Amino acid sequence: MKKRMLFIVNPSSGTIKIKDSLLEVCQIFCEGGYELTLNVTKYISDAVGDALDQTPPYDLIVSCGGDGTLNSMVSSLVPRPDHPLIAHIPAGSTNDFGRSIGLNGSPADIARQIMAGIPSNLDIGSFNGQYFSYVASFGAFTETSYNTPQSLKNRLGHLAYVLEGVKDLSSIEPCHMKILHGDETIEGNYIWGAVCNSTSIGGLIRLNSELVDFNDGLFEVMLIKSPKTLIDLTKIIVSINTQVYDPDVVHFFQANEICIYPETEIPWTLDGEYAPGSKEIHIKNIHDALQILV
Secondary structure, three states, rough: OEEEEEEEEEOOOOOOOHOHHHHHHHHHHOOOOOEEEEEEOOOOOHHHHHOOOOOOOOOOOEEEOOOOHHHHHHHHOOOOOOOOOEEEEEEOOOOOOHHHHOOOOHHHHHHHHHOOEEEEEEEEEEOOOEEEEEEEEEEEOHHHHHHHHHHHHHHHHHHHHHHHHHHHHHHHEEEEEEEOOOOOOEEEEEEEEEEEOOOOOOEOOOOHHHOOOOOOOOEEEEEEEEOOOOHHHHHHHHHHHHOOOOEEEEEEEOOEEEEEEEEEOOOOEEEEEEEOOOOOOEEEEEEEEEEEOO
């Protein structure tokens, strides 16, 4: 009996590079031994929910779209007791997650990589009960990801984030917060922060790939302090570019669970999608939550 696959394509994501090779990608999946069901919809969570209620169950669910599409699939799967294998074909504007796990090339190339891939466990994040697949972030450039018009993202891709992000610089307001992780407490004024399981964040900041393990039960946490002088700003830029983090301006550590207490309820993004702020934020690593073909 053939294995069953659900292939969900979000027609609203990014540049939709797959539109010219959709039949080829479907053929690759079928030749890989799967009985394929194709669902073209922007309502990813509904599609996943309906699929999980079917008998016999699907063996593999593949999403095609941006990081938000992946987030919708992951968020629908994690609360369920039984999880099929997952895979993802990046087709968004930034594709942080796809870049981090080495998914490169055309959609057909990535489909072949998926068919030749092996299951790997994947940690997922919980943010006050909401889920994220690779990053929860706040501060400078955070609003860029959900305020940049989709039409601009489609035309300019990653450049759209950079252009919109530059506009943020003149209005950056630091946020004072206290952060607890393990037995340590840190406190300060921060202009940006991220709790992530990725080597790329917003297409703007890269982490050393040697520091990132997608299923070690730990998140990488980066907090950029508010610069007081031009020297501080220079240190921040050097730290980010060299990936050698100066503790005077950048807090960097790993943790499986952190609690954050900001003075103001600043907005966050989860995988590039808006999330409301709170006076108390609890972020936890759900170790080995899913299995992904990579």
